[in-house]
Amino acid sequence: MNRPAILIVEDEKKLSRVLQLELEYENYQTQIADNGTDALQLIETKNWDLVLLDIMLPELSGLEVLRRIRRNDQQTPVILLTARDQVYDKVSGLDSGANDYVTKPFQIEELLARVRVHLRQQNKKNKLYTGDLHVDLNTRQVIRSSSEIELTPREFDLLIYLLQNKNIVLTREQLIEKVWGYDYAGDTNVVDVYIRYLRQKIDKDFDQKYIHTIRGVGYMIKDPSE
Incomplete structure (x- = not known):
């Protein structure tokens, strides 16, 4: 099982090292x-499960880093690390897309609890299901009745969009636009072909x-429980 990856963005070396030791003891990567510049480079080159982000950083402030993260990524949980008197920064951070904040000095147990909560919430968001069909968006694993099903990238994307809109009738044009993209210039019959592929693997x-x-x-996709 993959260990969740957490990026620690903190310029106080003693604090960042303590956080790293505590998190790794809890089996996190x-x-x-x-500094803010290095943080953005790491965020662009690796998928993180959670970011711990200090507001007061050299080069780029934590709030600016947060705003740039949220331009392209609305999903990754971000917990701000703030000083006791930075009420304005707390409000600005939450308004800019932070999921939570802890105030320095903090108890490590409280921070670890908040990390666990946000990782659990994120894990739920990354799973789709109907009946005995389960899909993990992180691993791209598809399981039905305990058996793993191998899908091509296009089949997977089509299944995901159908599951995200289960119990809603989707036209061929909608599926083309969302799964193949706006610039697709081929025939809409390609949807029928891929639906047939999916049925062979999912329902047959x-x-x-x-x-x-x-x-x-x-x-x-019709949910049998509804």
Whole structure:
């Protein structure tokens, strides 16, 4: 099982080292950046499960780093590390997209608890399911009835969009736009072809069928519990 990766952005070397030791003791992967510029470079080159971000940083402030993160990434949890008297920065940070903050000096147990909460929440967001069909967005693993199903990248993207909109009828045009992209210039019949591929892998060997054709309109995944 992969260990969650946490980026520590903190210029106080003693504090960053303590955080690193405590987090690694809890079986997290960690890396330290001691300024805003290095933090952004690390964020651009690796997928992080969570970022601990000090507000007072050299080169680029923590708030500026946060704003740049949120331009392209609305998902990765960010916990701000703030000084006791920085009320304005706390508000600005939350308004800029931070998920949480802890005030220095803090108890490490409190920080670890907040890390666990946000990682659990993020883990739930990265999983989709209907009935006995489960998809992990992080690992791109697809499982039905305890058996793993191998999908091509396009099949996976199509399945994800159908699951994200389960119980909603999606037209071929909608699927082309969201899965193939705005600039796709081919025939919409490609959707029918890939739906057939998905059915062969997802539904063929099961009595319960998830992928449904709505004649004259499009396709949907129907949740059996609804």
